[in-house]
Amino acid sequence: MRNNYTKYKEEEFKKEELLAIAAANLELDDTRKEQMISAYKAVNDVFDKDEEFFKDYTVNVYAQGSLLIGTTIKPLPGQEFDLDIVLKLDDSYLNHTPKEIYDEVFRVLDNHGTYSPLLQKKNRCIRINYNSDFHMDILSGCKITSDSTRLMIPNDKTLMDWSRTDPKGYDAWFKNISEKHKSQFMLTERFVMLTEAKVETEDLPKDVYVKSPLQRTVQIIKRYRDLYYENKDLVKTPVISSIVLTTLLAQSYDEELSIQAALKNAMAKMKHLADDYKYKGIRFQVYNPIDLYPDKEKRENFTDSWTDKHYESYVGFVIDLERKVTTFLSNSTNEQNYKDLFGNGYYKQNIQTLVKLEESFKGNPQLAALLSGTAYTDSSGKINTSSGVKNGSHGFYAES
Template structure:
């Protein structure tokens, strides 16, 4: 049976997967959001003024579609981005027409009228739960292309192009180039080594290193830009990771290598006196950095460089990297994931400190007259969830 605490690389990888799993939106929340946009779609299909004669679909885009969701920090609402895909050529309508038709259809319903907020080119529904939904109306570029969309510009006077379905296919294709992910390779051994009560979904070990890497970097982005301007967008992070990923088989290697490649590419562009540009991989005409100022570039590089420095400290041991884990992902998330890992694998380990920590965490620890922590005799120790010692 595997002793994960004797294999730092495997333990670190398993911990990173647990942290990422803890960060992502849970299945119940995702199902609630899916129900929300399907309900809106059903309402629009019954609209006699505009939509009932059209074939339409509402679907998620962004992180929900790529499997890289991250819970907002500080109890903020999750931003669910959706597309109202109208399967009709855009030249039959104006951007203003489809936007106004969406607003009008929702205003007919008292509930949606009460929670609706008009944005520049989309409509936001502010649900009382823990998310809001932005609905971006879109049409087809012609009668043949089913995935590419034409979307209103912010002034609602012109159209621009998009392809959220194509982007997610591109990203997931890149993610699946990993030949033998470390956790998937060790799946049977990891499962057998855990206590009987541990019920982790297979997704913890089977989600790709690229998806996990994206989640973890986005988490530090949220922490880093809490009190800073020019926040780097998720689409920029996701695109760069997808473009520079080379099939690494671990979360750690993916982040370590890709972040270095980002830094190197940025430095090359600066040294050559050219702008560092990030293009949409499924729509080369779209430059995600076209509106960036020098302040945007400075904030972007400072964030990447800062992340890279902290990440280097994770290479050696938990004794030297504990504070960096906390700075990168948050103290609560890190300690919860680490505590759960220790409890899960403590029975398969011969490490006395690990076993004692597991007993204390679960509230099953007793201290005998010799001062040794055990589960059989002595005075009961109070349970806690603030473990941070050696590991």
């Protein structure tokens, strides 16, 4: 397989792999994900067994947000992962009020011995505070039409009016953007090459070569978001929500083939919005990109509650983030610029993983042949250095 893009320097590939390894180690592990999936399936079972309000309806409980689109990150020490769940009643919203559904959801859970002591009423959702490192926020709603994934949810804490949303549609929108040109991603082609050369990768985090540059960019920026706001007064400096960041990053994504390029582009676009507010007083709005209601003012607006404090917080966050990202990408990686972007933890482990991978490259003659364009594929499909059809150069670690 011959690459279709510019040849990269060795340091660029090392940095790309380090970014992917770092982001993969920030992600929730499979055990945690399985616990969360089991948790919301158990909740679904509780509503299926209700003998009162819900007995006449089909209820679907499913994840939304980062768990759905593959951009989860572990919470910082002492903090919890926020598992966002939708409870969709398979009946028209025209037959119910938001408060009715909200109260019935609370009733069922409050009457259950396991969930009753864990419940907390929030503005639009009901939270289950598990005795672990995550909580579940259940947002209840009703279908709009039978042929659509859209649903109606409470508009605000008054629980009087409905508002449109579509978590499954958002997931499809994000993945469509994220997976364009997937076969050409720097690390996708890299993985194909490693597989051809039979380089051992089992010690790497499971999905280092699988996630898209957009998914990794979202994870990296969300991690720095958590670090930036960790010790701030969130009343004075409100945190930028994940849905706002994810939407901005997806809308800014320009089909970059590497994490480094995606990060640089994201910084440019985010800085432009920050400068517009800082110097011109222009308040950008972040609407749900799949809500195409003709009257834009009635579309789902992820920034509808933003005040001056939110925009000022965004400006400060972006200025700081841009400085850290630029320093990391423009210089040789060291412990300080790594920790400035990712925080403490995993630096030595990630560097050791990268070094081990590089060492396996050096001792692999098939890989060296693939890199230089002197490898052959024989009639049985095996890579070798002497006979068969000659393979094209991959261009990895090529001189600039």
